Amino acid sequence: MSNQETEELPPSKLGTKEYWDSVYQVEITNFKSHGDVGEVWFGEDSALRIVRWLTRTDMITKDDPVIDLGCGNGMMLIELAEEGFTSLTGVDYSASALELAKGVAKDKGYDNIKFLTCDIVSDDVLPERFGTVLDKGTYDAISLNPENASAQRLAYKSNVAKLLRQNGLFIIASCNWTSEELKEFFTTDFKFVADIPAPKFQFGGKVGSSVSTVVFQQVK
Numbered sequence: 715m716s717n718q719e720t721e722e723l724p725p726s727k728l729g730t731k732e733y734w735d736s737v738y739q740v741e742i743t744n745f746k747s748h749g750d751v752g753e754v755w756f757g758e759d760s761a762l763r764i765v766r767w768l769t770r771t772d773m774i775t776k777d778d779p780v781i782d783l784g785c786g787n788g789m790m791l792i793e794l795a796e797e798g799f800t801s802l803t804g805v806d807y808s809a810s811a812l813e814l815a816k817g818v819a820k821d822k823g824y825d826n827i828k829f830l831t832c833d834i835v836s837d838d839v840l841p842e843r844f845g846t847v848l849d850k851g852t853y854d855a856i857s858l859n860p861e862n863a864s865a866q867r868l869a870y871k872s873n874v875a876k877l878l879r880q881n882g883l884f885i886i887a888s889c890n891w892t893s894e895e896l897k898e899f900f901t902t903d904f905k906f907v908a909d910i911p912a913p914k915f916q917f918g919g920k921v922g923s924s925v926s927t928v929v930f931q932q933v934k
Contacts, residue, residue: 722863723890729858731807738810741787745817760887760912760925761790761850767910767929768846769797773883776800778845781877783834784852788815788827795824805832805840835869843879850887857890867899875903878932883907885929893926904930 727733768774776798782791785804794802804827806812812829819827832840835856856866874884884904888896897906910927 723857726858726860729855729860729863734808734855735810738786738808738814742810742814742817745814760927761793763910763912763927764790764848764850764885764887765793765797767885767908768794768799771883773881773907773931774845779803779842780846780848781805781840781842781844782848782850783832783874784811784849784855785815785829786811786851788819788829790848790850791815791827792819792822792824795827800826802826803828803830803842803844805830805834807831807833834873835866836873839873839876842877844877844882845879846883846885847874847877848885849874851889853886854888854890871900871903875932875934880932880934882932883929884932885910885927887925887927889925891926893928896926896928900928900930903934905933907931 768780777800779801780791780794780799781803782788783805785791785806788804791802791804804812804815806815806829809831812831815829819825819829830840832838834852853867853870856870857863859866878884884900886896886900887910891899893909900906907929910929912925912927
């Protein structure tokens with residue numbers, strides 16, 4: 715099935731900015747009240763698999779700039795900071811998410827992490843170029859947007875390519891798209907590098923994993 719023929723995901727409120735603004739407003743209140751950093755998208759194990767892969771690869775150094783698209787509470791960047799990564803940026807289109815992320819990072823002593831407002835499907839993409847672009851759930855949310863998800867997915871792919879340095883890495887984790895579907899869509903613009911394995915489950919005689927995590931490389 716070609717990219718143009720790929721069946722879109724059913725629209726959902728999880729694909730709207732209003733939903734995430736409301737979620738992070740609640741999480742800000744919880745963080746200020748009792749220090750709860752909020753939900754980690756796909757769970758902590760998913761983020762840690764990405765962090766472990768980045769610490770073991772020789773394709774980047776810990777001084778290379780890293781950006782997390784749709785950073786939410788910023789916890790994946792904090793995990794990278796704890797591993798010695800020094801140039802970290804988180805972006806989100808939700809001001810509430812960024813307020814939470816800044817508060818969590820300050821509380822944990824990582825004021826050097828940059829947090830910026832950015833809608834990755836807009837025309838106003840950041841001018842800076844990064845060695846690694848991370849996405850844990852943002853492409854999923856874009857795919858669920860009730861307003862022309864197909865066009866927004868294409869804009870997302872184009873803007874990720876603009877954010878990357880030549881030979882930079884793009885690491886994406888999804889619970890809505892399989893590894894094969896991610897490769898089909900993104901290998902028009904990126905080179906496949908590796909799958910980051912996730913624990914397997916078995917249901918109805920079929921074996922699968924709840925999260926697909928794929929590493930691509932900018933080659934243009």
